[in-house]
Amino acid sequence: MSMCLESSVTGASPHSPDSTGWFEAARFGMFVHFGLYSLAARHEWVRSREAMSQQEYDRYLTRFDPDLFDARQLARTARESGMRYAVLTTKHHDGFCLFDSALTDYTSVRASGRDLVREFVEAMRAEGLRVGLYYSLLDWHHPDFPVDEHHPLRGTGARDEPRDMARYRAYMEGQIRELLTGYGEIDLLFFDFSYPEKGPGEWGAERLMALAKELRPDILVNDRLGIPGDYVTPEQYQPDRPLERGGERVRWEACHTLNGSWGYDRDNHDYKDPALLVRMLVESVACGGNLLLNVGPTGRGALDARARATLGAIGEWTALHGRSVHGAGPSPHRPPANALYTRSGNRLYLHLLAWPLKHLHLPGLAGRVRYAQLLHDGSEIRFQELDGARHEHNNLAPPDQPAGTLTLTLPIARPDVLLPVIELELDGEE
Structure with missing residues (x-):
């Protein structure tokens, strides 16, 4: 195990300490994956994994009713668990938007009459938490997003249909503008994700980054556009040493699930023990990073009993030990074994x-x-x-x-x- 000795963080985009120092001080955040896939209850990639047509997937759209989605309770749970910020999936890979968009009808507002992003943002602010928004670069619903290796229609003739990425880039820019101008101060933007078949050029990464900074100069943007961002995002693995880019240490955040699935997965019982999750939090802080821990609400929008129990146990620990992680970081001293x-x-x-x-x-x-x-x-x-x-x-x-x-x-x-x-x-x- 690396000792993760203290070192200054460099290599990140310049900000005043007052504008972005909250990120390192917070150290612990909540990730929330919720959408149509929550009704399927078998992983957020269910449409791709099962190669569903849009018509098949729309059976969830017509039944989307998040009657138990209580953003205020979710915010209280996050704060009581020791979390200091929260990130919501405004749009996942299926293209379904949890916000009111003038650019598509494929939204929670049209499906249920509720702007869940607004509810989330207002509730988190009321609890004193910083607010982050997740936005998928993939969109399996949009007619101009190309049918590639991840697309549900990859095995059909749709793969050869002409698609216009320029129109899709304009769509993304329009939605980012909606999210960063229609919901007040947003502290963090989590793009997801680049891959070999699609990278910065396809996304118009430089334009998206510039737009975010223009609209919200103090916003932190992650690295998944395929270009350097303000912080890096190791997923489902736990760094055991400070992270570097180009030989310089960088700001980072490890994102993890409770049970291996980001969206609600009813039959997945591979839950991490709360003691392990606390250890992962401390390991992150000891190596100069943050932990973003995910929950996937049920199809009705509530946290299931196992998630509530896990967060409750973590909250009991942070209530007594929070000052060892909040506002803390690496030490120059070498710890003993274990x-x-x-x-x-x-x-x-x-x-x-x-x-x-x-x-x-x-x-x-x-x-x-x-x-x-x-x-x-x-x-x-x-x-x-x-x-x-x-x-x-x-x-x-x-x-x-x-x-x-x-x-x-x-x-x-x-x-x-x-x-x-x-x-x-x-x-x-x-």
């Missing part, structure tokens, strides 16, 4: 992936720690600084422990939290 450090100001946070037997040795921290406590209950952790010459004459450390080691004396019983954290108050460090 542990991760994060740091905020003069506080060093030691996350214990395995619970030691009574004593824990922290090389290099002798003389640097003023006070130590378990973070969940504020109980003091006593420590002793060893000089290296007395190791063989005491029971605290093995004789090969180096000078400059700080030894903590821990309770025998592991705290009953998903991931124990010790807060170390550093002396003379900011």
Whole structure:
């Protein structure tokens, strides 16, 4: 495991600290995938996987009724889980829009009378969360999007039909303009995605990026247009070291699902344990990144019981340990085995992936720690600084422990939290 030692972030687009510093301070966000595919309940790529015609897929359109989609409750759940921003799929690959668009009738407003993007944005702002919008570059509904390897009609004669990408690019630009002018301040724009058959030229990537920056100068835009963005987006894998582009470290965000599917997948029970998700969050922060954790509401728009329980468990942990991730980042200190450090100001946070037997040795921290406590209950952790010459004459450390080691004396019983954290108050460090 990389130690993810502290380093300044470079290589990102220039912004004032006040305008984009929120991203690193937040560290934890909610991704929400919701759309027609939620009614199918078997993955958000269901139309492509099952090669459905538009007529077949429209059986979900005529039944789309998100009567349990409660954006205010979703926002409360995000905040109570320790999340500080949220990103909604305004349009996924099927082309169905959750917002009111003058450019298409294929929207939640026409289907159900509800502008779900507006509800989402207003609810998140009311809870003090930053707002992000996801927009798919693919669109299997639009008549000018070419039938390619991902398109549901790839095995039919439609693959040879003429399509006009210039018209489709104009459509995308028009919708981005609608999203960034019709819903107030938007903090983040998540495009998805480029692939070998289609890249920056097909999307008009430079124009889309310029448009977003023109309309919202402080907006953060990801890297999936196929050109450098403000942050990079590893998907479904967890970096174990800071990420670089061109030899320079960059701002990044790992996006993960609860169970391997972004959209609601009724029969998929491969849920990650809440303790694993907390560890992934801490790993992200320790390596200078964020975690964007996805939920896929049901066809009626509610979170299912397993998702609610998982987020509730994470929320219990962040309620007690949030300051070890919010506003925190990498540390220049090297952690012991089976542990991760994060740091905020003069506080060093030691996350214990395995619970030691009574004593824990922290090389290099002798003389640097003023006070130590378990973070969940504020109980003091006593420590002793060893000089290296007395190791063989005491029971605290093995004789090969180096000078400059700080030894903590821990309770025998592991705290009953998903991931124990010790807060170390550093002396003379900011």
